[in-house]
Amino acid sequence: MTRHFIIVAAVLALAPTLALAQTKPSTPAAPAPAAQKAPAPVGTAPERTTASFGDWVMRCETVAEQAQRVCEVALVMTLQGQPNPVAQVAIGRPTPGEGRRVTLVVPANIAIGAKPQVSLAKAGTAPIELIWQRCTPGACFASAPLADETMSAMSAQTEPGRIAFKDAAGREVALPLSFRGLAQALVALAKEQ
Numbered sequence: 271m272t273r274h275f276i277i278v279a280a281v282l283a284l285a286p287t288l289a290l291a292q293t294k295p296s297t298p299a300a301p302a303p304a305a306q307k308a309p310a311p312v313g314t315a316p317e318r319t320t321a322s323f324g325d326w327v328m329r330c331e332t333v334a335e336q337a338q339r340v341c342e343v344a345l346v347m348t349l350q351g352q353p354n355p356v357a358q359v360a361i362g363r364p365t366p367g368e369g370r371r372v373t374l375v376v377p378a379n380i381a382i383g384a385k386p387q388v389s390l391a392k393a394g395t396a397p398i399e400l401i402w403q404r405c406t407p408g409a410c411f412a413s414a415p416l417a418d419e420t421m422s423a424m425s426a427q428t429e430p431g432r433i434a435f436k437d438a439a440g441r442e443v444a445l446p447l448s449f450r451g452l453a454q455a456l457v458a459l460a461k462e463q
Contacts, residue, residue: 324451343455373413381436391429425453
């Protein structure tokens with residue numbers, strides 16, 4: 271929905287410019303290249319889908335190179351009053367046949383030496399330690415394998431968990447992790463895989 275709004279707003283903002291451009295004399299169009307590829311045909315199934323389950327969303331995408339559907343469940347965390355996410359947590363299989371992984375995405379202002387952790391509220395449950403994989407100018411990614419018993423424990427949580435990592439200044443950042451809807455999202459994910 272937001273994407274369509276942005277496109278419509280951009281078109282509306284450019285409308286006066288487009289009207290002025292039409293009043294100027296046009297230059298002859300360049301001939302089209304003879305060897306242009308035809309666009310790929312569009313299938314009958316959607317290329318991308320999302321489904322919401324409480325605070326979690328299942329996202330699926332058809333990967334053309336693999337001709338296969340890849341899905342994950344994710345939680346996007348935002349702070350009140352801020353439009354951009356402060357973190358995202360996703361659970362899925364990066365490639366078919368591979369084990370499930372939990373992935374954390376946070377802004378690039380992090381301390382690489384400290385491992386981020388996902389903790390459950392249940393006493394006696396060890397936190398999941400993730401390993402930093404890569405950083406881009408906008409975000410850093412950490413992930414870890416997710417055992418079936420850990421995933422079951424996450425599904426059964428009724429209390430919020432916690433995500434912890436250190437920022438570039440060495441300060442601990444702790445974010446509450448909602449498990450509301452995770453069990454239902456994981457059931458839907460299992461049907462897709």
